[in-house]
Amino acid sequence: MSSPKLKVAIAGLGRMGARHALHFHTMTPRADLIAVSSPDPKELAWATRNLEGVRTYLDYDEMLREEKELQAVVVASATIVHAEQAIKAIKRGLHVLCEKPLSTNPEVSQAVVTAYRASKTTYPNQKVICGFSRRFDASYRDAYQKMRSGLIGRPAVFRSQTCDKLDPSGFFVQYAQFSGGIFVDCSIHDIDLALWFFGEDSVVKSVSAIGITAVSPELRKYNDRDNALGIVEFYGGKIAQLYCSRMMAAGQEDSTEITGTEGKLAINTQPMSNLVNIYEPSGIRREIPPHYYGRFREAFITEANEFTACCLDNTEPPFRLEGAVAAVKIGCALQESLITGKKIEFNEIGQRIDSAADDATPLTARL
Amino acid sequence: MSSPKLKVAIAGLGRMGARHALHFHTMTPRADLIAVSSPDPKELAWATRNLEGVRTYLDYDEMLREEKELQAVVVASATIVHAEQAIKAIKRGLHVLCEKPLSTNPEVSQAVVTAYRASKTTYPNQKVICGFSRRFDASYRDAYQKMRSGLIGRPAVFRSQTCDKLDPSGFFVQYAQFSGGIFVDCSIHDIDLALWFFGEDSVVKSVSAIGITAVSPELRKYNDRDNALGIVEFYGGKIAQLYCSRMMAAGQEDSTEITGTEGKLAINTQPMSNLVNIYEPSGIRREIPPHYYGRFREAFITEANEFTACCLDNTEPPFRLEGAVAAVKIGCALQESLITGKKIEFNEIGQRIDSAADDATPLTARL
Amino acid sequence: MSSPKLKVAIAGLGRMGARHALHFHTMTPRADLIAVSSPDPKELAWATRNLEGVRTYLDYDEMLREEKELQAVVVASATIVHAEQAIKAIKRGLHVLCEKPLSTNPEVSQAVVTAYRASKTTYPNQKVICGFSRRFDASYRDAYQKMRSGLIGRPAVFRSQTCDKLDPSGFFVQYAQFSGGIFVDCSIHDIDLALWFFGEDSVVKSVSAIGITAVSPELRKYNDRDNALGIVEFYGGKIAQLYCSRMMAAGQEDSTEITGTEGKLAINTQPMSNLVNIYEPSGIRREIPPHYYGRFREAFITEANEFTACCLDNTEPPFRLEGAVAAVKIGCALQESLITGKKIEFNEIGQRIDSAADDATPLTARL
Amino acid sequence: MSSPKLKVAIAGLGRMGARHALHFHTMTPRADLIAVSSPDPKELAWATRNLEGVRTYLDYDEMLREEKELQAVVVASATIVHAEQAIKAIKRGLHVLCEKPLSTNPEVSQAVVTAYRASKTTYPNQKVICGFSRRFDASYRDAYQKMRSGLIGRPAVFRSQTCDKLDPSGFFVQYAQFSGGIFVDCSIHDIDLALWFFGEDSVVKSVSAIGITAVSPELRKYNDRDNALGIVEFYGGKIAQLYCSRMMAAGQEDSTEITGTEGKLAINTQPMSNLVNIYEPSGIRREIPPHYYGRFREAFITEANEFTACCLDNTEPPFRLEGAVAAVKIGCALQESLITGKKIEFNEIGQRIDSAADDATPLTARL
CATH class of the missing domain: 3.40.50.720 (NAD(P)-binding Rossmann-like Domain)
Structure with missing residues (x-):
């Protein structure tokens, strides 16, 4: 039995x-x-x-x-x-x-x-x-525990990226119709991590983003980009930097750094598929996971x-379900900033304070 | 159903x-x-x-x-x-x-x-x-497939180590009574890998070994050592180098290199527990698995x-069971060489040809 | 003679x-x-x-x-x-x-x-x-030549950081009175590199920056911060991300990545003082240069x-002297954005187009 | 003036x-x-x-x-x-x-x-x-000072290699006529390092070596090999392992490890030409120095x-000139062991004690 x-x-x-x-x-x-x-x-x-x-x-x-x-x-x-x-x-x-x-x-x-x-x-x-x-990855958990134990002092600067391998098939363009945009689809992970490492009650103060279509100009018709950079300010003296891309040559490159007043923790800043190094006439090479699943x-x-x-x-x-809403909210604001070129600001209870919000449904709500 | x-x-x-x-x-x-x-x-x-x-x-x-x-x-x-x-x-x-x-x-x-x-x-x-x-480790398998695909030409030099973390409790001394010695207990893995990468029909030509008791002199009463180096010659122009130790400070360090005429494959020559790097006043640090199981x-x-x-x-x-006997045989010969200081030689069908073998049971058989 | x-x-x-x-x-x-x-x-x-x-x-x-x-x-x-x-x-x-x-x-x-x-x-x-x-560093030159040879396709995303080791003596606060601010003092290097890798005729389209005083709140009286993040948009589909800090625990961390449509070049993303690794009970450690001069x-x-x-x-x-003016101009705009919280925009011939510029001397000019 | x-x-x-x-x-x-x-x-x-x-x-x-x-x-x-x-x-x-x-x-x-x-x-x-x-290399000096400061306890196991890039021109064969053999030409550096790290008064107890001609069988006519492995025992509980090769694909690979009772120092076990990493479809690659001079x-x-x-x-x-003689002596003994297949032993004042030495000029003296 x-x-x-x-x-x-x-x-x-x-x-x-x-x-x-x-x-x-x-x-x-x-x-x-x-x-x-x-x-x-x-x-x-x-x-x-x-x-x-x-x-x-x-x-x-x-x-x-x-x-x-x-x-x-x-x-x-x-x-x-x-x-x-x-x-x-x-x-x-x-x-x-x-x-x-x-x-x-x-x-x-x-x-x-x-x-x-x-x-x-x-x-x-x-x-x-x-x-x-x-949140279930052994390396992220180890880093989180080390941060919680005080190893890096007070966390202050969070930097993270979710960067997919270039897919020449055009998949990402089709996918962009429904994905919510690169910040909502890719960076949502990084945003969730920021909320985890900074504390789930962190309140975003502002977001700004820029981006390009370096390999897939067709993305523009879905209000999307193939490479984007964002910066996020939180109340309480914490800042975050995000990078998302659909253009990596070598494979999936998802890395994170959390810098505190006394040290830094870096996760996967030297990506690798496994523990093999290949020595050949062009140098020393290691492979990296081609896709998200290979890494996670x-x-x-x-x-x-x-x-x-x-x-x-x-x-x-x-972890609590509420964080998932906060992450979507930040991701959507970044995506909106990416498309409109405007910085978006929030008050201390998380409400948008930019005048544009008064007279217009947010861009992302129209997608 | x-x-x-x-x-x-x-x-x-x-x-x-x-x-x-x-x-x-x-x-x-x-x-x-x-x-x-x-x-x-x-x-x-x-x-x-x-x-x-x-x-x-x-x-x-x-x-x-x-x-x-x-x-x-x-x-x-x-x-x-x-x-x-x-x-x-x-x-x-x-x-x-x-x-x-x-x-x-x-x-x-x-x-x-x-x-x-x-x-x-x-x-x-x-x-x-x-x-x-x-043999079931993803990195070793990847390396083996790469070698088989011709990536490094003809394999010729095999180097491998099985090195345990220092255990100050005296465990290894107790263990040495039954372990067969450090070459049989630790290097058996490396020997098996050599037979895998060089081909399971490889015939050993000679073995030589030296060793010390740097931290556990008590090992000598069981004819064992805490650090040992061995070299193994195979018929057909292939050589191997082994290192086994019970004295690693940082953790389990099991690494392997296979060098061929056109390249080299290195497995775990930069050991790590996970993908976290810790930046702190003393530099950049990563942890490594403390024990064999953590690695494998x-x-x-x-x-x-x-x-x-x-x-x-x-x-x-x-893989075939016969290889396990060949590995024990080589491990025992290395252990014997470690203790006696003699080089041990074999003929092309794997029989010992040193005169000492005529008049004496091998040391390892007496353990 | x-x-x-x-x-x-x-x-x-x-x-x-x-x-x-x-x-x-x-x-x-x-x-x-x-x-x-x-x-x-x-x-x-x-x-x-x-x-x-x-x-x-x-x-x-x-x-x-x-x-x-x-x-x-x-x-x-x-x-x-x-x-x-x-x-x-x-x-x-x-x-x-x-x-x-x-x-x-x-x-x-x-x-x-x-x-x-x-x-x-x-x-x-x-x-x-x-x-x-x-510009005279062997690694940057090697990366530049590789980019010029076409190894990464068309460069599109530039990411770079100049991060100083934490100096608990208060030096950076004194220094901030005359330094022009962290973007002008530190990131000027990264900006110059961006102009080098993207081409010296690159015209900046917008800059946005955020920052904190995580360890030196006194910096605020000189309109400075100890950690800052910036994003820079260039005309022609190129974007850059900057990070500057006075808070690194391990030492000087100046690294750069240039991502193109077909590959990426990373410079010093795994910083080190020399080729020594130290294996000790807490793991494997390497030291990094404590100061800018140690690296360069x-x-x-x-x-x-x-x-x-x-x-x-x-x-x-x-390289031409003109680039040094362009770098100062971008650095000052980032510093201004850092302090005012405003995004600053430029037209295609490099003139500021934000209305604020009409009625006010730029903040940096008043420093 | x-x-x-x-x-x-x-x-x-x-x-x-x-x-x-x-x-x-x-x-x-x-x-x-x-x-x-x-x-x-x-x-x-x-x-x-x-x-x-x-x-x-x-x-x-x-x-x-x-x-x-x-x-x-x-x-x-x-x-x-x-x-x-x-x-x-x-x-x-x-x-x-x-x-x-x-x-x-x-x-x-x-x-x-x-x-x-x-x-x-x-x-x-x-x-x-x-x-x-x-002896003048910054990394070796740093490692030596760290060892001297007690960082790794008492040094016990030395492992080092001097491995040249494959030269398909046949240069190494011509060179072998006068080089003294691969142990005297290449490993002399590693032997000198062993004497430095173990102490210049270290007395060798035995040497054994094996080797192959994996790429240059012509070397045999000059009593040389293109890959060789040696083990060296010193009086006082110290052992060393050497690897020398003329067959590296990626470049010059000269690395050293010194393991003590409390830690290990590794020098250049992750070789690199500079601080550039190249991300490309086949993975992440770094170049390494092609020749000895590039490294040193x-x-x-x-x-x-x-x-x-x-x-x-x-x-x-x-350092003292006498060490250079000790290094040649050990190198020649390894080379002799490589060719004859015999282990060579020395007494505590450094004199050969094997019977073969009685009736014959050492092989190396005849070269």
């Missing part, structure tokens, strides 16, 4: 959904993947081949209705339906792990938090988290296991 | 045995850990607490007798009983993953191979492998999964 | 002046250091002890008058007199190597260029350069030799 | 001689290069073009006779005449910097020391050193300046 396992379903079987499905199916001993849904029959065919014993659904709602024993849902569908699917699961009392971002729109993101808060009165043990995978696979598996454990054991999630 | 899983038992629940047990229990989806044995009641109590649903035995033989559905055994007990336990399992037709070394004695090691060969006539699908964990945890999990797969699917094991 | 040597004088014997004096005295074979000037008798006493055979002057003007054979002057005095001393030497037809910045004020900087242009009609072979030491000593010596050669051989200087 | 300078001549203008000439001519302010000799008119023509004001001689003896003011000679000619030329200069009371090795023969090397000792009675201030360039140029310049200073100021040379 074995311990009860968490009965999990996955919504969405695209690139990330398929990975989540495999992680919960084979690398999460305390979870039992029982169902998956996707509107794409090809993805369901993949599931039938690769996820033995797991039921498949073309319709998410049907899955929720039919799977009476379901306890938790991983929302890994298209970003556009993240919030809607998450809210439906929340309302049924299910635990939810929702892929980032909750939405490309801050208000919609907030609606997920609101639904969760409402649901908690009925389901006090319910857990809802946003899948910020880097272990973190995703840890995420699956820890999400499962906190649902089964009714322990605190590793 | 799910696929059949491999029913596995673990013999021995010491440091390595407990890890194997956890890997097969929680990180090996196609395996079902059903039983463990240990002569130590404390270890069994640990198993009861941590290995839910797994039966425990004080007696290995009883476990073999009682567990009628058992298909595979992982021998992770004290080195002294590796061969005996492996042979018993082999004779019952069970698959076996035996921790390294098979034995500290080449003849006893050979007996395991002999038993396996005999058993294959009755159990043609039986798999028996020796747990050379580095992922490899052990891969080992568990691949062993399981090759048993279930009746595919070829990743 | 030997070749004629360039007869050189140094103005200023502070930290940098003394170094220039030694470089020209002992490490520049084709130069002959004949005189130095400093208003500080202690510095002249140092010169008497360390610069054998070199005449000393308390008064710069007197030195120019008395040294009839003088051919070149190195202006390494306080920033406040750089321009004045440089212009006096220019008017006498002397070659000039002026330490950076020409001035903390763009107009004053421009006056040096204007004087030089005027002087060229009388002294067509005269050479005047600004001492941007990194070789570049200064190269600068001395190349300046000497271009004067003696009447060859083109390695 | 300036301080007197050391009047220096260079014997030999081959690869190393020309470099020494330039260093003393332009980078050694306290030295005055007055003459050079070479039997090769082409080399003298080079000197005429590049060493302004320096007199040239086809005949070394004539140079010594004619240059009445000469104070010091740098012997940088072919190894075969090092000792003879050094002794001639010693007998005239000149200071001598002799390139390594003094000779490929220990007895001939000893003759230089004997001549120096005899000469000291007449010329008590005379300085004679062997040009072990690594600064050390050679320091050597020139320190040799000059110790002659002019009558201070102690940085």
